Amino acid sequence: AEANIAVAANFTSAAEDLAAAFEQKTGHRVILSTGSTGQLYAQITQGAPFDALLAADTARPERLHAVGMAGAAPFTYATGRLALWSPDPALIPGDGQTFLAAGVAGRLAIANPKLAPYGLAAKETLTAMGLWERYNASLAMGQNIAQTFQMTASGAAPAGFVALSQILAAPAELRGSHWPVPAAMHAPIHQSAVLLKRGSGNDAAEAFLAYLTAPDGCGTIRAAGYTPSGSCR
Amino acid sequence: MLTLRSAIRFPEFSAEVDVTAPLSGITGLFGPSGHGKTTLLRLAAGLERGMETYVDLNGEIWQDDAKGIFVPPHKRRIGFVFQDSRLFPHLTAGGNLDYAARRASPDRLAPTREHVVDMLDLGPLLHRRVQDLSGGETQRVAIGRALVSRPRLLLMDEPLSALDLRRKMEILPYIERLRDEMDLPVLYVTHSIDELSRLADHVLLIRDGAVAAQGPVPEIMQRMDLGPMMGRFEAGVILEGPVVSQDPDFAMTDLAIGKQILRMPNIEADPGTVVRVRIRARDVSIATREPAGLSIRNALRARISEIFVEEGAFAEVLMDVDGTGLRARITRESVSQLELKPGMDVYALIKSSAVDRRLIPGGRAGRPGTPDI
Amino acid sequence: MLTLRSAIRFPEFSAEVDVTAPLSGITGLFGPSGHGKTTLLRLAAGLERGMETYVDLNGEIWQDDAKGIFVPPHKRRIGFVFQDSRLFPHLTAGGNLDYAARRASPDRLAPTREHVVDMLDLGPLLHRRVQDLSGGETQRVAIGRALVSRPRLLLMDEPLSALDLRRKMEILPYIERLRDEMDLPVLYVTHSIDELSRLADHVLLIRDGAVAAQGPVPEIMQRMDLGPMMGRFEAGVILEGPVVSQDPDFAMTDLAIGKQILRMPNIEADPGTVVRVRIRARDVSIATREPAGLSIRNALRARISEIFVEEGAFAEVLMDVDGTGLRARITRESVSQLELKPGMDVYALIKSSAVDRRLIPGGRAGRPGTPDI
Amino acid sequence: MSDGDLSAILLTLQLAGATAIILVLLSTPLAWWLAHTGSRLRWVVEPVVALPLVLPPTVLGFYLLILLGPAGALGGAWVALTGDSLAFSFSGLLIASLVYSLPFAVQPLQTAFQAVGTKHMEAAATLGASPLDAFLTVASPIALRGYLTAFVLTFAHTVGEFGVVLMVGGNIPERTRVISIAIFEHVETLSYGEAHRLSLGLLVFSFLVLMAVTILHRRAPVRAG
Amino acid sequence: MSDGDLSAILLTLQLAGATAIILVLLSTPLAWWLAHTGSRLRWVVEPVVALPLVLPPTVLGFYLLILLGPAGALGGAWVALTGDSLAFSFSGLLIASLVYSLPFAVQPLQTAFQAVGTKHMEAAATLGASPLDAFLTVASPIALRGYLTAFVLTFAHTVGEFGVVLMVGGNIPERTRVISIAIFEHVETLSYGEAHRLSLGLLVFSFLVLMAVTILHRRAPVRAG
Ligand SMILES: Nc1ncnc2c1ncn2[C@@H]1O[C@H](COP(=O)(O)OP(=O)(O)OP(=O)(O)O)[C@@H](O)[C@H]1O
Ligand SMILES: Nc1ncnc2c1ncn2[C@@H]1O[C@H](COP(=O)(O)OP(=O)(O)OP(=O)(O)O)[C@@H](O)[C@H]1O
Ligand code: MOO
């Protein structure tokens, strides 16, 4: 069978790898449509032909479930990991906290905390370090984590809080230097998936969601820089 | 018969129009600049709306705003030669003709595009961009375009004023033939009395948007009171008479004016054909005795009916030649020295070369393309 | 003195131009449609580039493409009345005048905007949108605009052809005064021999972009060989002579032509002032004996020098009046019946009312605004 | 270039071509009316035409989505009529693009029509051309430059259009995934090489299309008939 | 409406106004050249002008960011000159908007200038107006409609511009956070009420601005001097 899966932008690369392996294994076909979680949510409420949603947060899948648009309860398929990153291989030392405390010349890129879970996590991290007030005035904000990465990659912002998954997916010459933010410095970035009404009874969709928590799938997710769902371990 | 009633209401110009033009042959609209000639043509064409207009052509109502009747311009089958030519800038000169040809009335057969091209000598212009044409070339193409559309009424707004005399003379006979051979009535706006007297059968004198006077050309030209409007210098009369005989040796034609003979340069017409000639007042002299040894061919017996002495050097003498009026413009001094008085019998001297002549509609035309004045 | 050399190279029209115009007073450019008159004006104005042009005005080089000299049009301080008027559509009529006034040469004081408005009777038009003006009104504003800019050379491209006779007559004297009083030389393109003979001091006959003939007006008008170019009907000569006496009673003026007297409607000029008159060939008759009892005032003794018999009814007779040429256009029949021959002494009859007259530059002008023909 | 990119390119051309052509046609009467009416209504209509521009594309897309969705006025009617959904379909994309690019077609045409004026239309009428005939054969060719501008702007804008298309179309491969989204995705997923290649290809291709349009227009300003 | 929204609105007006005015001025010579040159170069320049449109805004924004960043050609020079960074600054935003909206200014002006032709310029020259004078006092007023179109399109487009602005500006409150970003945020965070209110406000306000421009233009087609 065939399934249309809506995927939050930050998970695009991982989802492509997952879909390829899944199709290979099951013979089902998976069509991915990517976008920001907010956009995908709005589209689903307007009848978008998606069978499942892999969101970047937990709020919107739950909301879909609450208003009766879901075919099953949402579940967390991955937990994102935040990193401070610069394309300059020499910029970020092993101890990012000291580096931040010393101050960054220019603007620090983060995702918009109101829109993107990674942004919120970045804000929490800075707050935890007591640096939020200081950096608040010298941030550059992307609307999503992808834009944040580009702002940094372009060199316009010397460093930024991005997803670890992005650094791993980046071309080698862009890897630069990074500091993985300890998970304890911010609330976990849980990403939820949910089967939609339209996907109920769709073998391919249900199988793909199941694959996310299957060992194969978990391996791919981990390799992409996320912590897979707890049921995997 | 064209009837046109309207109330022109421009911010700076308003007029009550009530025109009835005979519309057989060529009707001249003559009047000072800015007195509404162009506006009258536009009303007739249906290009000027919102003025409570009534237009009918030979009983066919084209517009009656009171009754909500309006035949749109493109259904009136008129031709319009605009004062500003309005050639289509995206087409060549030939393209402009083709445009008209493709939309020509199918129920008329003439003139053909080839015919018009020949007549107006448009051949060398056909593939030219209209922007590159000279002023006169532009106007020739515009005339050609209007003709090629084979209208049943032709409206011409000073069509010849950009042309040199020679071109004018070449085109004039063709416009006459439009009327004579193709039964195409023409409303013709002009500032030139030459053109008017040469072409028009009927004249409307336009003043302030209204018709100050109208009538057959001879009548209007004869009216002394209209002198100032026609321009004194150009005033004159029109005489009509049948051809009596031809003199091939000297290429002269004799015309009967009343019981007398007017001898003039030849006009190709059979005896009996009625011909009209224009005699300008300034070309007429007066002799008290029969002259001799003079190159002036015509000395018509006439009786002075009135003498208008003007300010300045001149006087206008109105004479009666066997029932037809004739005007002479001479000096006051001559009036005094010759002791001219109303009632006196005199000779009216008219140079043959001063006679503007044309055939009357219905008669046969002269050789086309030959300026005949 | 204006010198103009250029190689006109349009796709369909090319010509080698080599013009030297005296540029004192009014220089008429006369020639058939499409023969390059407008192009000459444009070259003089600097509006036509890329043609290897050389232009100098009184020794001041305006353009020498060989040397890379080019004074741009706006620095030449010329006035240009375009054949298509080109009023600025975003300004009112008055706005157009103001536009010119604001850029007028500061070193000339006349004419003022008020002066021009009065003269051309533009007052009622000033606040009008130029789109709403009639053809003649448009052209009047265009003339006014060019004048208001106070140019030192005025280029006029058929400026009066959209105007009625009366307006023409009103404006002509003013153009004469521009020349006479303000020392403003004018290059004047026209199709009208009337305008030409009335206005021009010097004529360039333009044929195929080149000067076919040029010279003072009297000389050019007299040349028989140019007849076909000038239009036979309009051919004539220009005579010049001083005022001899005035007759206030009859409002007549006597002019000395050679040893004889030409009597004509009065012209306000002191005795001695040189006056020029134009005599059309068609207005001249010939008598073999001295006439009597005739309203024709002028019978000048003349000797026939040549007779050109044409095809058709006419012959042109060239006469010598005390050293000055005079042309008569009479019928072949008269030549034959009066047995006219070269060498014969005759009387040339000239109606006073047929005399077009004007003052010679340098003399005093007649009452402005009064048409004097 | 992947298969997906190729189908995105084809889809983009279809969408941009269809949008430009339809929009130029649809805008013509509106622009003509705006250029020549004396009605005061145009004081309202004229600014309204420009309004689609002032909303951020995704936001406009959001509202269009509501309109085109099965619950929306238009979308509902469409479903009732065709059984298909407008949202997330090519037709829906097309409608959205039409709305979004409307001003780019109307305004240049209006400018051009105003410059044409009425005098040539009058001349055409006296030669027997009906208003429509005269419009097609006289006013339109004289306004050709305006048509060219309208076409170029709407075409280019639709190619690059993004927010609206993403929202209304839903980025469904082979159905609503246009090239701009594809490039966007390549950038988002850090496939910069791919993104550069595709951007360059798009630029070169668009350049060629636009240049062809320009030259075609320059070549044909005056015709024989 | 929050304080943030208010400052976003003010910033948007500043940006859109500045972009429209600067762009109309800058485009004028380019459009004039394109309208009147005989050079074949225009066959290349003309399509190039339209190219900024074909890239998705965020992608264009990304490339602009590289250009404007401290390592970029322009950004580096700017830093050397002013000590400030172009990226994430109002100046940078402005430059980006200028690039992105260029075609909307050039093309309508070009159409209008072509309709003006040269004959009125010639007339002005014979009245003593230098080319610049004639251009300002004759060609420009006659092409007023083209200026209006250019202004309306660039203004509206800059107001709604989003991808480029977001990328280059970095969404910094009071400095680069424009209204389109604010509305987008409301939609994404499901604050639909806020989004509707702000959208409506933006529409009404833009409508009034555009209508004022239109009426002003209609009122002043013919002037006394
Ligand atoms: N559309 C218009 N709006 C306002 N006034 C107009 C309009 N058209 C013509 N007029 C005015 O109406 C009067 C008559 O104009 P019209 O063009 O009919 O004159 P005309 O007799 O053809 O003059 P001309 O011989 O100079 O061409 C003029 O005063 C003119 O200014
Ligand atoms: N820009 C141009 N491109 C090509 N040919 C041109 C151009 N301008 C004029 N011509 C041609 O050059 C010739 C001379 O034109 P010009 O306008 O100088 O004539 P003109 O003597 O003023 O005629 P008219 O009395 O009819 O106004 C004409 O045959 C005309 O078609
Ligand atoms: O993928 Mo997200 O929804 O903004 O980063």
Ligand SMILES: [Mg+2]
């Ligand atoms: Mg008129």
Ligand SMILES: [Mg+2]
């Ligand atoms: Mg000319």
